[in-house]
Amino acid sequence: MPLASLLTFGLLAFPQSPTIDPPAVSNPYARIAWLTLNQGVDDKDTNHRKEAIEATGTVGATPEAVKLAAKGLQDKEVLNRQTAAATLGQMGSQDAIPYLKNALEDKPEVAFTAAKALWDLGDTTGRTIFQEVLEGERPDGPTKMQKAMKDSKKRLKPDQLAMMGVSEVSGMLGPAGIGVQAVTEAVKELKGVGGGIPGRAVAAEVLGKDTDPYALTLLEWALGDNNWAVRVAVCKALGDRGNDATIAKLQLLLNDDHHAVRYMAAASIVKLSLKTQSTASR
Numbered sequence: 001m002p003l004a005s006l007l008t009f010g011l012l013a014f015p016q017s018p019t020i021d022p023p024a025v026s027n028p029y030a031r032i033a034w035l036t037l038n039q040g041v042d043d044k045d046t047n048h049r050k051e052a053i054e055a056t057g058t059v060g061a062t063p064e065a066v067k068l069a070a071k072g073l074q075d076k077e078v079l080n081r082q083t084a085a086a087t088l089g090q091m092g093s094q095d096a097i098p099y100l101k102n103a104l105e106d107k108p109e110v111a112f113t114a115a116k117a118l119w120d121l122g123d124t125t126g127r128t129i130f131q132e133v134l135e136g137e138r139p140d141g142p143t144k145m146q147k148a149m150k151d152s153k154k155r156l157k158p159d160q161l162a163m164m165g166v167s168e169v170s171g172m173l174g175p176a177g178i179g180v181q182a183v184t185e186a187v188k189e190l191k192g193v194g195g196g197i198p199g200r201a202v203a204a205e206v207l208g209k210d211t212d213p214y215a216l217t218l219l220e221w222a223l224g225d226n227n228w229a230v231r232v233a234v235c236k237a238l239g240d241r242g243n244d245a246t247i248a249k250l251q252l253l254l255n256d257d258h259h260a261v262r263y264m265a266a267a268s269i270v271k272l273s274l275k276t277q278s279t280a281s282r
Contacts (some may be wrong), residue, residue, distance in 0.1 A: 020068040023059075034064075041071050050080050053087055061093035068211030070099040073106075081106060082113045090115025097123055104129070112199060119206050127212065130203040134222050142214075142221050200225065200235040210236025216241055220249050228258040235261060244276045 022034035037059075040052025053072040059065035069091065085103050088096035098116070103114035104126060112133065130251025135141040204222060207215040219241055222234045234255060238246050250272075253265035262267025 013099040020064055020071070023062045023064045037068060041068060046077050047081065049075060049077075050083050053080065053084050057087035057091050061091050061095070063093075063095050066091060066099075070096065072104050073099055073110075078107055078110060081110045083280075085110060085113040085117050089113075089120040092121070094121060097121055101125055103162045112202075116202060116206060124210070124212075127210065130206050130210075131214065131218055133199045134203040134207065134218055136200060142217050197227045197230055200230045203249045204230065204233040204237045208240045210241070216243070216246070220246060223249060223253060228261050229257070231256065231258075231261045232264045235268050239264075239271040242268065242272050244272065247272050261264070 019035065019038040022031055033175065037052055037056050040048055041056065043049050051077075053069055056065055056069045066088065069084055069087050072087070073081050075081050075084065081103070085100060087102055100114045100118045100121075100123075104118075106113050108112070111126075112129060115129040118125050119130075127188070200222075204219060207219055216238075219234055219238050223231060223233050223238075225234060231253065235250060238250060243248070248271050250265045250269050254262050254269075256262050256265065
C-alpha cells in the first residue's frame with residue numbers, strides 16, 4: 001500500500017507518547033517502520049510491548065535503537081522490564097550500560113537480568129548479585145564483603161528469582177549452557193526447598209568467567225548445592241574457572257546421584273587436566 005494511504009487511512013497509528021528519533025534513514029518507509037516500533041513499545045497490550053522491545057533489539061547497536069529498547073525498562077510489567085534488560089545486553093552497545101545500571105535497583109528478577117546484561121557488555125557492577133544468588137539462603141556459605149551481601153539480600157531473594165521462566169533461563173545459558181532439559185527439570189522443583197534454582201544456575205555460569213578469586217571459592221563451595229541442575233552448572237563453570245586443585249573436589253561428584261552431574265564433573269576434570277598439562281609443557 002502506498003505511503004500516503006498508510007498515513008491517510010490511519011493504518012499506522014502514531015504513538016501518543018514522545019517518540020524516539022529514528023536512525024539517520026532516508027527511506028520514508030523506514031521512518032514509518034521506526035514509528036511502528038515506537039508505537040509497539042507504548043502499546044496498551046502487554047505482549048505487544050514485549051514483542052516490540054525484542055524486535056527493536058534486532059535493529060542493531062545504534063544509539064536510537066538502544067534508547068528505544070531502554071524505554072522497556074520503565075514498563076509497568078516486570079517481565080517486560082526483564083525482557084528490555086536482556087535485550088539491551090544482547091544488543092552489544094556500551095550505550096546501554098547507564099540504563100542497565102539504573103535497573104539494578106529494580107525488582108529482583110529485573111536486577112538479576114540487568115546484572116547479566118551488564119556482564120555480557122563487560123561491566124561487572126552486578127558481581128555481588130551473582131555471588132549472593134549462588135549462596136542463596138544456606139547458612140554455611142563462604143563469606144566476603146559481608147556488608148555488601150547484607151545490603152543485597154534486602155532486595156534479592158531466591159524465591160523471587162525463581163519467578164524467571166524456563167525460556168528466559170535457558171536463553172541466558174545459551175547453547176553451551178547446562179541445557180534446556182536440565183533447567184526444565186530444575187524448574188519442576190521450584191516449589192521445593194531450593195527456590196531460585198534457575199537464578200543459581202545462571203549465577204554459576206556467569207561466575208565461571210569471573211577473574212575475582214572469590215568466584216572460584218564460591219563455585220567450589222557450590223558443588224554441594226541441593227539441586228542437581230545447579231550442580232551441573234557449577235561443574236561446567238569450574239571447567240572454565242577451576243585449577244589443578246579443583247580436580248579433587250570435582251572427583252567427589254563422579255558418584256553423584258544424577259548422571260548429568262557425573263558426566264559434567266568428568267568433562268570438567270578432563271578439561272582441567274588438559275589445561276594443567278598444557279601449562280606444564282610450556
